[in-house]
Amino acid sequence: MLKDESTSKSENPFLIWYFDGETMFEDIVEASENFDDKYCIGVGGTAKVYKVEIPGAQVFAVKKLRSTVEGIETENIKSFTNEVAALTKIRHRNIVKLFGFCFQEEHSFLVYEFMERGSLADMLCSEEGAKELDWATRVQVVKGVAYALSYMHCDCVPPIIHRDISSKNILLSSDLEAYVSDFGIAKILKPNSSNWTTIAGTYGYLAPELTYTMAVTEKCDIYSFGVLVLEVLMGKHPGELITNLHYSTSTSIPLKDVLDDRLSPPTSQKIVDELALMQSLSLSCLSAAPQSRPTMRSVCRQLEMQAANN
Structure with a gap:
């Protein structure tokens, strides 16, 4: 569920969830109060972005895919997989880091480093x-x-x-x-x-x-x-x-x-x-x-x- 095993835990506290996707999922949902709008910092065509602070870890930007009663739209799934495919292949100081992702029917999201000054x-x-x-x-x-x-x-x-x-x-x-x-x-x-x-x-x-x-x-x-x-x-x-x-x-x-x-x-x-x-x-x-x-x-x-x- 999470990537970047090469990064040490001291450099990336998020890595503690690499082997425990369920814990990661629960901590993000809890910290964002089930993705309450008060944590929303941006809205795009396929997703909303939330500022999520995990106790004992750093602040993350969590991009959550929009879903309907029928589930996640095909176009949103394509956008999600595109982003994962691209960002798991690249490492550069001027490209935002993808720390991990979760793909589930209820909540599908990507977890990035948080950029304090916005766009x-x-x-x-x-x-x-x-x-x-x-x-x-x-x-x-x-x-x-x-x-x-x-x-x-x-x-x-x-x-x-x-x-x-x-x-x-x-x-x-x-x-x-x-x-x-x-x-x-x-x-x-x-x-x-x-x-x-x-x-x-x-x-x-x-x-x-x-x-x-x-x-x-x-x-x-x-x-x-x-x-x-x-x-x-x-x-x-x-x-x-x-x-x-x-x-x-x-x-x-x-x-x-x-x-x-x-x-x-x-x-x-x-x-x-x-x-x-x-x-x-x-x-x-x-x-x-x-x-x-x-x-x-x-x-x-x-x-x-x-x-x-x-």
């Missing part, structure tokens, strides 16, 4: 949160997501495509480090397969080619990453700007025109240079032609070279 989307929507996300922090958020995607695309065999990179699926820790979450529609690319699928993801982040082809590739994530980077720079979704880019022959946009005006302009030349590079990378990731978009490995390499040169 990047919520932080950017809040005046106070946006100001707390200063320019240096935003640079680190972008790098964290880039490293996670590069790992998934280039270091996992076979590669894993997230398919729903958006600000609501980037979670922030207490020190505002970025973690990629929600692998419910992730796809593991199978060799010698067409990897065709139905369109899925968050409107406003979907690669344009998905309107005429069902083939999922790394380039779909890269387009979504481009949208996300502009959103981090601007402090809001860059919908109108992207539309203008697709219909314009020029991709030259002054940096000052895309920076969140809730923050004071950056004064450090190092930060200015990093923000300018991120703007440039985001525009290349948003190319209408998938083959023209860079790989995530290339994106990370350029970010690292910029940091080294400063």
Whole structure:
């Protein structure tokens, strides 16, 4: 029922339940008072997320599948198994950790590490949160997501495509480090397969080619990453700007025109240079032609070279 036997009990107190799924189940149900809404911290299309604190252990985020009187819907089961399949294959500091899962008719849920600051989307929507996300922090958020995607695309065999990179699926820790979450529609690319699928993801982040082809590739994530980077720079979704880019022959946009005006302009030349590079990378990731978009490995390499040169 639980995974990650390699982690020591001192590092992960949740592991004490590895061999006793019934105890784990009972403790979570008890701590959440049978998943009372007062512990709910988020609602998605297929699940609710609860903040659950187990006595003597740490705080966890528990994602509970929605169910009906007929049981769990087929689509929800698919999302559940997708998430388990993806997260049991990967380990990266910028990808949220799955500690365990339970699949039962009454309650089916996944147990993750809890991210104290919630989603990047919520932080950017809040005046106070946006100001707390200063320019240096935003640079680190972008790098964290880039490293996670590069790992998934280039270091996992076979590669894993997230398919729903958006600000609501980037979670922030207490020190505002970025973690990629929600692998419910992730796809593991199978060799010698067409990897065709139905369109899925968050409107406003979907690669344009998905309107005429069902083939999922790394380039779909890269387009979504481009949208996300502009959103981090601007402090809001860059919908109108992207539309203008697709219909314009020029991709030259002054940096000052895309920076969140809730923050004071950056004064450090190092930060200015990093923000300018991120703007440039985001525009290349948003190319209408998938083959023209860079790989995530290339994106990370350029970010690292910029940091080294400063």
